[in-house]
Amino acid sequence: MDLYQTIKKRYSCRSYSSKQIEQEKLERILEAGRQAPSAKNLQDWRFVIVTDEEKRKQVAIAANEQMFIATAPAIIIGCSNTDYAMRCGQKISSIDVAIAMEHIALAATAEGLATCWIGSFFPEKVRKVLDIPEQIEIIELMPIGYPADKETHRPSMAKKTQINLEKCKGCDLCIDVCPKAAIRKSGISNKKGYDYVEVDIELCNGCGACYIICPDCCFTLIETVGSAR
Ligand SMILES: Cc1cc2nc3c(=O)[nH]c(=O)nc-3n(C[C@H](O)[C@H](O)[C@H](O)COP(=O)(O)O)c2cc1C
Numbered sequence: 001m002d003l004y005q006t007i008k009k010r011y012s013c014r015s016y017s018s019k020q021i022e023q024e025k026l027e028r029i030l031e032a033g034r035q036a037p038s039a040k041n042l043q044d045w046r047f048v049i050v051t052d053e054e055k056r057k058q059v060a061i062a063a064n065e066q067m068f069i070a071t072a073p074a075i076i077i078g079c080s081n082t083d084y085a086m087r088c089g090q091k092i093s094s095i096d097v098a099i100a101m102e103h104i105a106l107a108a109t110a111e112g113l114a115t116c117w118i119g120s121f122f123p124e125k126v127r128k129v130l131d132i133p134e135q136i137e138i139i140e141l142m143p144i145g146y147p148a149d150k151e152t153h154r155p156s157m158a159k160k161t162q163i164n165l166e167k168c169k170g171c172d173l174c175i176d177v178c179p180k181a182a183i184r185k186s187g188i189s190n191k192k193g194y195d196y197v198e199v200d201i202e203l204c205n206g207c208g209a210c211y212i213i214c215p216d217c218c219f220t221l222i223e224t225v226g227s228a229r
């Protein structure tokens with residue numbers, strides 16, 4: 001699976017099968033996290049892998065009672081051991097851990113597994129359950145395992161194209177380049193007397209080809225919510 005396919009396939013899984021994760025897979029996935037970039041190359045992240053059934057239940061309870069978390073055979077607890085802040089003022093702990101955890105999420109997807117980011121949890125409760133030392137900051141949780149649900153992609157922000165009809169000179173270049181056959185002649189003339197084109201917004205995938213090719217800069221790319229991935 002190439003990177004773009006993996007990115008597209010990843011989704012937040014909220015039901016896991018009890019099938020155990022093969023040790024070598026888990027190691028490859030954690031290695032992908034270890035290879036993440038980190039500010040000053042500090043790599044000051046810490047990952048606790050919770051597999052014990054009773055502990056998983058307690059972690060799920062500490063995560064606002066999102067009990068689906070406990071259905072996963074493992075829960076990764078992303079932690080940081082640093083309070084270093086960059087010159088820009090941002091603390092690196094959550095940034096570095098988040099990058100590493102997204103590496104983990106994508107590697108898991110590539111291995112046929114699924115994950116879910118969990119930010120709704122009470123850190124002090126998780127600390128107590130797992131006996132995590134005070135100086136370690138608990139950043140995020142992530143159940144990982146074989147999915148027992150179907151991929152369900154939430155609507156994401158998508159680029160779509162919008163056309164300024166009055167600018168169009170009807171050259172048809174955009175019709176030829178559109179990979180989705182989303183642009184067609186309107187059969188109506190604009191104020192300048194040109195038979196302008198129209199865009200079927202449902203078909204448009206926001207690739208931007210029309211935007212690039214139009215000699216009269218008729219297109220703008222806009223962000224919309226709600227298109228399927
Ligand atoms: C930082 C962060 C925290 C999140 N916390 C939770 C959570 O506590 N529970 C949950 O079910 N999903 C959680 N999610 C998952 C989001 O709801 C999900 O990523 C979003 O709806 C998009 O869906 P997708 O991941 O399937 O593309 C979180 C995601 C992120 C990035």
Ligand code: SF4
Binds near residue numbers: 179199203
């Ligand atoms: S953005 Fe791409 S898919 Fe959408 S209308 Fe333009 S060429 Fe077609």
Ligand code: SF4
Binds near residue numbers: 215
């Ligand atoms: S490329 Fe521009 S000018 Fe030509 S038909 Fe398309 S929108 Fe009109």
